[in-house]
Amino acid sequence: MATKAVATKTVEQLIERSNRLGSDPRNTNYAGGNTSAKGRAKDPASGETVELIWVKGSGGDLGTLTESGLAALRLDRVRGLEAVYPGVEREDEMVAAFDYCLHGSGGAAPSIDTAMHALVEKPHVDHLHPDAGIAIATAADGPELTERIYGGKVVWVPWRRPGFQLGLDIREIQRANPDAVGCILGGHGITAWGETSAEAERSSRWIIRTASAYLKQHGKAEPFGRALQGYGALPPAKRRAKAAAIAAHVRAIASADRPMVGHFTDAKVVTDFLERAGHRRLTELGTSCPDHFLRTKVKPLVLDLPADAPLEKVLARLRALHERYRADYAAYYDAHATKDSPAMRGADPAIVLVPGVGMFSFGKDKQTARVAGEFYINAINVMRGAESVSTYTPISDAEKFRIEYWALEEAKLQRQPKPRPHAGRIALVTGAASGIGRAIATRLAAEGACVVIADLSLEKAQAAAAELGSADVAIGVQCDVTKAAEVQAAVDATLLAFGGLDLVVNNAGLSLSRSLLETTEADWDLQHDVMAKGSFLVSRAAARVLIDQGMGGDIVYISSKNAVFAGPNNIAYSATKADQAHQVRLLAAELGQHGVRVNGINPDGVVRGSGIFAGGWGASRAKVYGVKEEELGKYYAGRTLLGLEVLPEHVANAVVALTGPELSHTTGLHVPVDSGVAAAFLR
Known part of the structure; x- marks a missing residue:
């Protein structure tokens, strides 16, 4: 029991x-990074007390690490691998x-850094x-800086790709420098250690704090050089509008x-x-740091125009730079790939960096x-630090390629789960803080989409x-769909939040039941x-984005x-619903050439969970049909062929089906x- 208590405390x-x-x-x-602790625990299979190492496994984040994110291994077995180590190749x-x-079952998969x-x-x-720390690690004179800053308490280790050999390298340096x-x-980061957990943490913080203090005290004021005329940041509103x-x-x-x-x-x-x-x-x-690239x-695309360059010139230059970027990346791949390398991933x-605007x-x-x-x-912070006291010198492109197209990295990518049907898609749903719109937004998010909930009430939109x-x-945004400026603002907010737009649902509506x-x-x-004008304004603003992206959409x-x-x-x-229905046909015919599908959904009265019905429409319709308001849903269901009440979730199901991969060749459909x-059958 004492051994178990010690192991629990260690973890x-x-x-x-x-x-x-x-x-x-x-x-x-x-x-980024990983941590570990060694301790003793009882082996249930033998009853013997064995020495274990608990180390953060592959993936996950230190800030939110839990016990399930640790890999537990027999320390004697890991160290014993040195006897069968076949060499760095x-x-x-x-x-x-x-x-x-x-040791045992469960936990995370051991990472490449386990040996270290x-x-x-x-x-x-x-x-x-x-x-x-990486600023020192990527400085041209990193070994000299390390000695100057730490005086032997921290030792330089030349760049080596993470793996078993790096662990051996660090062990030998540690043995040669017992006071370190x-x-x-080099080119990567820091490693620190201690006899206790507190001592290791103090060592880590001291290394980082000392590096920061040195850079602040000895670094030059403008490590990135002179200011370029016209490349300064635009005023906030202008740069976000340009973005x-x-x-x-x-x-x-x-x-x-x-x-x-x-x-x-920005x-x-x-x-x-x-x-x-x-x-x-x-x-x-x-x-330079593998976690970064x-x-x-390996490098960004950088627009080489001043902040106030005209939009048309910016767009033309971005297209040209993209062609160059793709050619350069292909050349990088061809220069370093071997017959065993994975195929180029893209x-x-x-x-993408845009001067005066942002990233x-x-x-x-x-x-x-x-x-x-x-x-x-x-x-950027690393480059600033390295340039302030030395010259930024990252690892070579050859070494970057060895990391980027590492067989182990490829295996990690292949283990990722299959994406959900709407993964990577960006949706804007109007009137989505309640009722049908909320159900649609909820379902799209569950299917992997990023969702912008637009509603008259910002508070309700953000809460939803x-x-x-x-x-x-x-995210939630305020939008009155009857106002073109607010519609455009909602679309712009979508672009700035998620980078684009793929799917728009014109759901905002109301009803007044009168003769x-x-x-x-x-x-x-x-x-x-x-509903008629609002849908037109939303569709018009969205269509501009969908056409500019050239990626189709819904x-x-x-x-x-x-x-x-x-x-x-x-x-x-x-009458306004008939207007919307014909907009579907008109826009399907017009936008098909751009790969944009336009479809409609015709629900029956959705009583439960509906904002429209709760706002008085239900009472009005119940009066028309001579039933109690609380029985309206049952009344609607009773007049249908299936005898089933329609709920918001059923409409959401239809949206997901219409915009999913299975109906990729369907447009203009209601x-x-x-x-x-039966009276509403399409003819």
Whole structure:
């Protein structure tokens, strides 16, 4: 029991230390680095007490690490692998051998850094990627700087790709320098150790803090060089307007090989970097730390025009630079690929830098895109630090290629789960804070889409978005669809949040149940403004983006069975729904050449969960049909062929089906979701 208690305490301390270190971006970037602890536990199979190592497994993030994210291995077995180590040319084989060293079941898969943690002869080890540490690691005179800054307490380790040999290298340096508390890994990061968890953490923080202090005290004021005239940041409103204006075109560039989700930032660290002459040289050198370039690619695409360049010139130049970028990337691949290399994964940039405006970053989903941007900011910080005291000198392109197209990295990519049907798609749903719209937004998010919830009430829109997850999943925006400026603002917000737009659902609506003689001109205008004009304004603004992206897309109208069914006391609502229904046909015919599908859904009365029915429409319709309001849903169901009530979720199902891959060749269609109303059959 005592041994178990000690092991439990060791793991608890490791997780607590990891969370503290990982939650501070000064220590390491998102999902970067790993930590470990060694301790003793009883082997249930033999009853013997054995020495184990718990190490953060492959993937995951230190800041949010839990016990399930650790791999537990027999330390004697891992260290014993040295006897069968076939040499650096075959060191990748050792990763598979880690599986034979595991203790117990569950936990994470052992990472490539497991050997480093096991071979270092201290109980507690941290491997981190702090900007300040990498700045020293990528300086041209890194070994000299390390000695000058730390005086032997931290030792330089020349660049080596992570693996078994790097673990052996660090162990030998540790043995040769018994007073050292850690090392600078050339081109990569830092590793620190200690006899206790607290000591290891103190060593890590001291290495980082000391590097930061040295750079601050000795670094030159303008490491990126002179300011370029016309390259300074535009005023906030102007730069965000320009970002929105070019976002669809930039996404088209990043998605030539496969669709990508985007992220935009106009952070000062980015615009200041792009204002300085040094950015031209440094961006060509690319990033250095493997965690960086695996997400940002070896280098970004950089627009070489001043901030106030005309939009037409910017777009033309971006297209030309994209062609050059793809050719350069193909040349990089061809120069370093071997017969065993994985196929080229894509030649589009993950980072696009626009002077005076900011940075667009891209990935398979919003989180990946955002993190890629965060990593490039890390890279800017690294370049600033290295240039301030030396010359930034990243690892070679050959070494970058060995990481980027590593067989182990390829295997990790192949293990990723199959994406959900709407993964990578960006949806804007109007009237989505409640009822049918909310159900649609919820279902699209569940299928992998990024969702923008637009509603008259910003508070309700944001609350509905928050229920779907973080801002990587959904955001809420205020939008009155009857006002062109607000519609455009909602589309621009979508572009800045997610980089583009793929799917629009015209759902915003209201209804007033009145006979012809009771319907006022104001009643008529209000309903036509919201649904007919509103759908037109939303579709027009969205179509511009869809055409600019050149990636196709979907526009869906939530119309009604009333578009074809002549019900009583419903002139204004039914007429505007018929307007929407014909917009579907007209836009399907017009936008088909751009790969944009336009379809409609005709629900029957959706009573439960409907904002329209709750707002008085239900009471009006119940009066028309001579039933109690609470029985209206049952009444509607009773007049259908299937005898089933239609709920918001059923409409959402139809949206997902219409916009999914199975109906990729369908446009101009109206899908009834009415449980079978014979009078509303399409003819």
